[in-house]
Amino acid sequence: MRFALLTTVVAIGALACGKKDDQNQSQMQSAAPAAPAAAAPTGPVVEVKMTGNGTTRAAYEPSSITIAPGTTVRFINVSGGPHNIAFWQDSIPAGAAAALNANMKNTVDNLSGGFLTEANAAYDVSFANAPTGTYKGYCTPHLMLGMKMTIKVQ
Numbered sequence: 001m002r003f004a005l006l007t008t009v010v011a012i013g014a015l016a017c018g019k020k021d022d023q024n025q026s027q028m029q030s031a032a033p034a035a036p037a038a039a040a041p042t043g044p045v046v047e048v049k050m051t052g053n054g055t056t057r058a059a060y061e062p063s064s065i066t067i068a069p070g071t072t073v074r075f076i077n078v079s080g081g082p083h084n085i086a087f088w089q090d091s092i093p094a095g096a097a098a099a100l101n102a103n104m105k106n107t108v109d110n111l112s113g114g115f116l117t118e119a120n121a122a123y124d125v126s127f128a129n130a131p132t133g134t135y136k137g138y139c140t141p142h143l144m145l146g147m148k149m150t151i152k153v154q
């Protein structure tokens with residue numbers, strides 16, 4: 001019903017305007033909403049280095065942090081990558097998965113952030129809307145080397 005009405009309006013507009021058709025089209029295009037820009041972190045930012053020697057050692061530094069609600073944790077690929085941050089579904093507070101899934105970009109799996117390969121590349125995890133509690137995460141390529149971390153939101 002609404003579509004039919006819209007079609008009628010456009011048809012009348014085209015008839016009424018005649019040669020102004022081109023102008024109408026460009027106006028319609030410019031009225032389209034702009035693509036949303038990548039959201040910049042709004043709260044505090046805490047940095048965590050991801051390090052390793054590429055064979056036997058890999059770690060988050062620090063491997064345990066306490067942050068305020070709404071903080072963004074910025075994981076930086078310092079050495080021994082590729083690294084990422086993934087969270088265990090059963091080791092985060094109730095209700096946290098939905099917030100993390102909404103806030104984590106370029107995920108490669110559930111609650112699993114994309115891999116950083118470039119030196120000093122960063123991956124942000126915003127804890128906006130994430131509940132307080134303890135979050136346990138790990139680096140997928142280096143879990144066997146014990147690359148894990150604990151984030152307490154309080």
Ligand SMILES: [Cu+2]
Pocket residue numbers: 050052058059081082083084139140141142147
């Ligand atoms: Cu790693």
